Amino acid sequence: MNNPRYDTLTTSNHFDSIAEVFNRIWYFSDDYKDFVINHIHRDLSLSAEDILVDLGGGTGTFTSRIQDESGVTKAYCVEPSVAMCDEAAKLKNITALCMDAHAFISTKTPFSKLLLKEVIHHIDEREHFWQAVYTRLPKKGKLLIITRPQHVAFPLFASAKTAFAHNQPPYELFESQLKACGFKVTTLKRSHSFTLRKENWYEMLRHRFMSDLSIFSDEEIEEGIREIEEVYTEESIDIIDNLIFITATK
Template sequence: MAQTNHFDSIAEVFNRIWYFSDDYKDFVIHHIREDLSLTPEDILVDIGGGTGTFTSRLADEAHLTHAYCVEPSSSMCSEAAKHENITAVCCDADDFLASHTPFSKMLFKEVIHHIPNRAEFWKTLYASFQNGGKLLIITRPQEIKFPFFEAAKVEFARNQPPFTMIEAELKASGFEVNVIPRSHTFTLSKESWYEMLRHRFMSDLRVFSDQEIEKGIAEIEENRKGNETIDIIDNLIFITATKT
């Protein structure tokens, strides 16, 4: 996984700026638990788990004894290590597999575009799983519905692999694959959304200078005069792959 310096720079404020709503978190957590069929006997690995917020909550709600937050950014990993019910591991996905640490379930939440050489990675992952092992990828379509400025939408699409490509890669590696699109709409104040943009809460925004971000915010503002809140539609794609 790449772009660790970007996440190092926002680690201390990440939980605050990457905040949509409690409702949104409940929505995502519920479907992760259901799609991964998490049980207390499972060992969960959250690849690119950031500050460990989701990893820790999944461990708590599924009563997991072992859960790993695997995060290559040292600053983010330090934040994750503050959660007492998970193990924070500062490395990338390839290095974690190379460690031969046992696991039964694996989560990739909005990080799949950071995995290089995916086809080879899936083959290694397939071999690492016991029968019944399962992974869940949460990603988005290339045409994002977030209230981004146009240049940000283009950058996001450029970085985001089509989910059909991911599906084909997983099937070619031997996995049984299931794809479910889900959508969640929530409302934020404009200032909260603009703060997220200014902090470049998604790595796709890292290429824009402060001036370009402000110009982009002005573009969004021009289209939303008189509105103090922004409705945000998050179209997510849940890809489950099982070794049978």
């Protein structure tokens, strides 16, 4: 689909614009956070010997909690948005590096585990990137991608769902590219359900919590919210987040 609207705002610009409110608006529930973090620990088999890189780590809240709970030797939050990275730099138990995926890998910083949570669709020239990651990882080193299917169950308006599907490559592509590099790949689909007050969900939409929403004007967001209102008549919405966890081991 070639729609010029999808190119109107770059990803890093978008995340610069929501950095200040990111932690508040990108929040589903404490249970949800525990669910994701527990799986990260297990899938990456984190231990005190590891050096963890949280690539596209945003404001570093996940990086910081993982560092505390797993006791890894060192944890980096690598984040190209200056405003997001500035937030991460306030967390004293992690090291924030303001750069994108390709710039980071070319620094040759040693690491043994790599987390890519909700970021893989933003990274270009992925085949080249995987190859570089494979070279840098030690034997038995691991990476974990947490991503979503192209068709999400989120209560989004129709044109937002189309934008999301447009920006999200099929996860099978990541699997095949990783296998082609020599990684052993395991994929698990896991879902988490939670309930949000509609007002909170609409605030997330108005802040364009997902970069896919950045192409919509204020009027279009309000029109989208009216579309959602027709379907969801209660005060709260039950939401299912279908996540895909892809672990690749060298």
